Amino acid sequence: MVPAASSFAPIFSRKFAPGACKKSVQVPQNHLPQYLSFPLVPRNAQAAQVAQQEQLESSNPALSFPCLDAVESRSASLSRRSLSGPEPSYTTGHHLNFHSQQPILLDWGGVLPEFDVAYEAWGTLSEEKDNAILLHTGLSASSHAHSTEANPQPGWWEKFIGPGKPLDTDKYFVICTNVIGGCYGSTGPSSIDPANGERYATRFPILTMEDMVRAQFRLLDNLGIEKLYASVGSSMGGMQSLAAGVLFPDRVSRVVSISGCARSHPYSIAMRHTQRQVLMMDPNWARGFYYGRVPPHGGMKLAREIATVTYRSGPEWEQRFGRRRADPSRPPALCPDFLIETYLDHAGEKFCLEYDPNSLLYVSKAMDLFDLGQEHRNRISTVRQENSGKLQAFVDGKGIAGDASSDSCSLTLPDLPYEEKEQPAAVEADAASVPDPTEPPADLVAGLKPLANTPALVLGVASDILFPAWQQREIANTLKRAGNERVTHIELDEEKSLFGHDTFLLDLENVGGAVKKFLEQ
Template sequence: MLRLPRRLSHLRGIRYSSSTPRFPCVEAHATRQSRIASSFSSSSGPEPPYARPNPTSYTVFHSQTPLPLAYHSSPLPTFDIAYETWGTLSPSKDNVILLHTGLSASSHAASTSANPTEGWWEKFIGPGKPLDTNTFFVICTNVLGGCYGSTGPSSVDPETGVPYATHFPILSIFDMVRAQFRLLDHLGVEKLYASVGSSMGAMQSLAAGWLHPERVGKVVSISGTARSTPSSVAMRYAQRSVLMADPNWNNGFYYDALPPHTGMKLARQIATITYRSGPEWDARFGRQLRPLPDDASPAETRVPALCPDFLIETYLDHQGEQFCLKYDANSLIYISKAMDLFDMTRPALQALRLPEAAALSESESASSSSSDLARHTTSHSKSHPPPTNPPPHLSALAQGLAPLARTPALVLGVQSDILFTIEQQREVVDALRMAGNDRVVYYELGGVWGHDTFLLDVLNVGGAIRGFLS
């Protein structure tokens, strides 16, 4: 008689099904791929299937003047910037607010007559709202590198006649802001009333004040940072990794074929985990399981599956599914990399091809002592005393932020934010004060919405903005 080896004897009596297991969540990916392939075969050209806004809903500024780039010796020869506006430009053009977007947002921050659908900051822009269009003229652009009307990897390279793909140059946040100021020059706007941004937009807002301190009246930085931390870099690297591992990515050259939709879905799931908070998900989903199918009998016993069982899993699945064909994969890669590279410490700035960095000197007030810092401690957060012995990286950041020493700034952070933590907001505040800026207003918000608080908390985020701009 055949004897089982001792280490396998525990398997005696276990029965396995001879049928092939089914995984509906995996089959859904295959169904989507088949559907996309079918749409390609019936189309007349290789237009990527992600959902571009209607070109008639925004205005495009085309620049034929080459744009210098922070990481390249050769400039970008020409470029487009898509933008939308709200409010009325004053005769002296002194009421302009430049609103900067997060990573994947379009220029459609609020509804317009050309596009009445709600924008991503709908409740913040309009008459009587935090960005009051009775007073201000608000401009929002799709960033350079994006895919919603501005030049990016999916745009046609004028030299080759085909999309840039990964031949597109690596961008910096400063390049994006330079392109925006080209638009302002075109519009005849010499000075902004304020530069306002959240998340990646907060990076752009600080960069705008740094590049053009004489042209920016106020800076608003919400849930952002002045230098990307290893934890946020790691999160974005994981997103790029799963996207670039999708065979459809094809080293970025997928514009005449299927896009990397599965990689995009997984990347969005990872990102969504960083946008919200655990306490919110505890309250919202708990450990609830997804409902059984409608045709399940009342007595049917739920058997755990390898596909989504928990509501939180179905939520992430839905978020990824909604996004995977709405945004260009290469734009996500390039823009998220620009976020990783963002670092306003003095040594990092001087390593870039930025003429403005040459003005930074060792003698700046940024190297001030702790007694200097004590003179600039205006704060709206009693839980945030200034450091008595600032670490070296904070002194380097203060040196880098020296051009912002005379620009009033609002810095707002959220205690439940795990992507741009509250410590990063405090770091920006401390560095600005060490640089000599005594007009820094700082708020910390509670709540459970995490990083997405800037999209949801109209009362507190909006109230802070309204008060600062008034």
């Protein structure tokens, strides 16, 4: 059963008046939402009752909804299990851990008084410590990129790492971290705030890609690695790899960015916004304070299904699924019916308890905020300077500087929604006034100037709809315009790869081969 909206009124109505947005929410830790005490009647039983009662009144029997039954059964089981502790634990097995006791100032003014970075490593660090490769992850990945003796489960880049592989462990010392904001060992919303002993939840500060990279370089400092042989990443990792080169140009010898971008564009922002909205609309999300209760697994499932649509390509799905139904002998249903629907349903169901919902919100928002343009970098530099006193206060052991109430969120929704406006009639222009699509924006050129002397591999995939190939062309063209004469740009056409955005996970020959060749140059 879905609780009425009024069920949450006693908790939230006073805290979130129209036009107000408080930084913290007071949620009683021992309070369970009212709906957890309601008897959960499976929807198929309800449908049977309705059908029996209205047998003489209806022309057709009521439809069954096994997909909703499954969600409600999951909620019922999690309701019982939540009484014994948080559900689930969000872990992928053994990993190494770096704990920083020094606070870190985040780009938008938040401060983590201390933090953990979970990491794993493969290969041997040379005596000169000059063969280290930092491998950046995608949005929901852990540090487990490859199996280890302590954790023999295959990693997310298992075939790409090892002796003779693209990331050759006979040559390189490969390090992969779980980003801060994540939930696989690094400090994130599900972590304990040392200030009050409670989980951060949505009291966790807003993050950026650059914040994640700075935390990674704290780890490198701890390992005594002054300069990386290479910074390598795909998807969100491709964004981080570029950010590492821009933030620390003297500490990064090479950059590999696969299926990434130099700044987030409207389509990917829109898709991630939609995922966050369906997650936040799940009543179990409870504005982020669901730990120890029923997690918003329904919203997470839907969010993952939306994401999965963007990870693969139409041509691949045409070949794999076509218009085939899961069971053509049965009548059509409103629940998953076509093979493609069952595939998405399985992808969402598998993921919904494997990743912390709040981490999905924070990390995906960090992706949206990514922009290496000079104007944005200047603005963030100003904000960091204005907030430097907060960091010093933590260093001095004084905690939060100033009046915490002054940091209350001032974000409000617009009074009027966006409306399409009629465009003026097109004006004929000569060829000289038409922008050259191959000419990158001057602002982005200025922002990537720190990479002018860093060899870079930029790889894109024609079938990728989440990070379209033109975004990788934009990176390559911008780097060249910034003065970089050692840019290798590769674009895989659809004949070489139909896997869309997920090509970086699957194509060992073309993606792995390009990485291996570039690193050996």
